[in-house]
Amino acid sequence: MLSYKQTVRAIALGASAIALITCINSAVAGDPFRSSNQQAIGPNTETAFKTMFQQGNYKQAKAQVQQALSAEPNEPLAYAMAASLSYIEQDFNSMNTYAQKTREIGEKLTKTNPLRGNIYTAAGHFLEGANAIAKEGTAKGAPQALNKLRVVFQYLDAAEKIAPNDPELNLIKGYMDLMLASNLPFSNPTDAIKRLEEKASPRYLAYRGIAVGYRDLKKYDRALEFANKSLAETPTNPEIFYLKAQVLFAQAKTQSNNKTLLEEARKNFDVALAKPDQLPRSLVAEIFFQQCKTRNRLDSKSRDCDPMRDKIRDADGIWGPTALPQL
Numbered sequence: 001m002l003s004y005k006q007t008v009r010a011i012a013l014g015a016s017a018i019a020l021i022t023c024i025n026s027a028v029a030g031d032p033f034r035s036s037n038q039q040a041i042g043p044n045t046e047t048a049f050k051t052m053f054q055q056g057n058y059k060q061a062k063a064q065v066q067q068a069l070s071a072e073p074n075e076p077l078a079y080a081m082a083a084s085l086s087y088i089e090q091d092f093n094s095m096n097t098y099a100q101k102t103r104e105i106g107e108k109l110t111k112t113n114p115l116r117g118n119i120y121t122a123a124g125h126f127l128e129g130a131n132a133i134a135k136e137g138t139a140k141g142a143p144q145a146l147n148k149l150r151v152v153f154q155y156l157d158a159a160e161k162i163a164p165n166d167p168e169l170n171l172i173k174g175y176m177d178l179m180l181a182s183n184l185p186f187s188n189p190t191d192a193i194k195r196l197e198e199k200a201s202p203r204y205l206a207y208r209g210i211a212v213g214y215r216d217l218k219k220y221d222r223a224l225e226f227a228n229k230s231l232a233e234t235p236t237n238p239e240i241f242y243l244k245a246q247v248l249f250a251q252a253k254t255q256s257n258n259k260t261l262l263e264e265a266r267k268n269f270d271v272a273l274a275k276p277d278q279l280p281r282s283l284v285a286e287i288f289f290q291q292c293k294t295r296n297r298l299d300s301k302s303r304d305c306d307p308m309r310d311k312i313r314d315a316d317g318i319w320g321p322t323a324l325p326q327l
Helices: 004-018 043-053 058-071 076-088 092-109 114-162 167-183 190-199 203-216 220-233 238-254 259-272 281-299 305-314
Strands: none
Touching (some): 043 058, 076 092, 076 114, 092 114, 114 167, 167 190, 203 220, 203 238, 238 281, 281 305
């Protein structure tokens, strides 16, 4: 199952992706969702999106998002990514402001483009619900988040009636369904996997979600297949190496700590940590912790992984350290 932090990261990823296309920006750039009938987005926003999700460079993306907010103030994706980055910084007031802005732009857009307007409105409500939990905690924030979730699916259902095969819509619904399946009892990600595999785009994000779904189903061969597909399209993204390493580690445990699989997992954890300064510090801490556990199994040592992880996580600053503890 996804942890709470992973869940909010999934929400941020989905909400950022759904805001990618807008018809109110005059600058022409590529449409990562569609090969035909392409739409235009702002070039600054597109650059920030690719930096964050293709390259996995959150630190650089933060600066690019701020440029996009200035140059393309009517682009919903810029606000959705700003909300995501505000969560990483635990700046929940800013996160809420950016979430509200995403929703407001979506509401205006419904008058001229009902499909994307409904999607963007759903995105804003989704982020507002995530903010309620992040800011107030699960006990106080959950009721508000659940109310928001009902509204989210009302708007997504409205969008689906307009264009049920739209790749943008299906990417977002797929990620949302995947997140819910990972956190609610009596659910599984099978439907989300099918939606992502058959209808969603861009493919590198669809492959990433499918890999997570199969990982949660403990179908590790399939999870590795799609993690590798995502890596083929985003070969410099450390988060995909992290995902692949997680799958290999889990698979190794089912085979009595298979040394070959553990060694392959170690290599992928190492690659994921090769540029820690571009990732959120909390994510670097978790990758390092799992790398440490993997090395313990490989060489039968008893490194105390917890305090080393905590030292990274609790240090000052938002981004991961340039130098990591020696294992």
